[in-house]
Amino acid sequence: LNLAILISGRGSNMKALLEAARDPAYPAKPVLVLSNRPDAGGLETATAEGVATAVVDHKDFGKDRVAFERAMDARLEAAGIEIIALAGFMRVLTPWFVEKWSGRLINIHPSLLPKYKGLDTHQRAIDAGDAEAGCSVHWVTAGVDEGAVIQQAHVPILPGDTAQTLAARILPEEHSLYPEALARACAEIKARA
Ligand code: GRF
Numbered sequence: 001l002n003l004a005i006l007i008s009g010r011g012s013n014m015k016a017l018l019e020a021a022r023d024p025a026y027p028a029k030p031v032l033v034l035s036n037r038p039d040a041g042g043l044e045t046a047t048a049e050g051v052a053t054a055v056v057d058h059k060d061f062g063k064d065r066v067a068f069e070r071a072m073d074a075r076l077e078a079a080g081i082e083i084i085a086l087a088g089f090m091r092v093l094t095p096w097f098v099e100k101w102s103g104r105l106i107n108i109h110p111s112l113l114p115k116y117k118g119l120d121t122h123q124r125a126i127d128a129g130d131a132e133a134g135c136s137v138h139w140v141t142a143g144v145d146e147g148a149v150i151q152q153a154h155v156p157i158l159p160g161d162t163a164q165t166l167a168a169r170i171l172p173e174e175h176s177l178y179p180e181a182l183a184r185a186c187a188e189i190k191a192r193a
Contacts, residue, residue: 005084006086008036037057084105131157
């Protein structure tokens with residue numbers, strides 16, 4: 001399936017997906033990395049991996065979220081995209097976009113969903129006294145971080161953990177989880193067809 005990866009920042013999860021997709025047997029083929037920020041570090045990584053990049057800067061659209069999304073959608077359609085992986089993409093998507101790409105849109109989130117939707121997940125897990133934390137790959141629906149979970153990975157929360165140390169423990173798990181979960185999502189899409 002033709003894959004687009006949407007990023008806003010450093011793109012380490014994007015990189016993990018691009019590396020997995022070097023295997024010709026991998027079910028997704030990255031054809032476009034799209035960023036809403038012109039300065040996203042991941043854009044250079046994608047170029048170095050030989051993947052086309054595009055920037056659709058949300059600031060060019062003021063408060064009009066749907067106009068921003070229509071501009072992204074045009075790039076995605078032009079590239080023949082069949083599945084979209086959000087990887088540190090920091091804009092909330094409107095129901096218009098989510099419904100248009102429904103069943104073909106997945107995200108990675110650094111918590112054990114349904115716990116800690118939204119931001120600041122690591123600190124919230126520590127503050128709650130949880131014994132473990134982790135990350136989830138899920139289908140995207142109109143509610144932020146609400147869609148069905150495809151796959152999760154767990155890590156312990158250790159005494160003395162800060163948001164930074166916990167995030168550093170979870171991130172490598174994200175990098176192995178996302179390629180696996182994306183492959184599962186592709187299998188589900190193909191089984192539907
Ligand atoms: C990751 O922790 C991801 O789970 C969250 O945002 C972060 C993005 O990091 N949604 P990167 O850009 O993939 O390095």
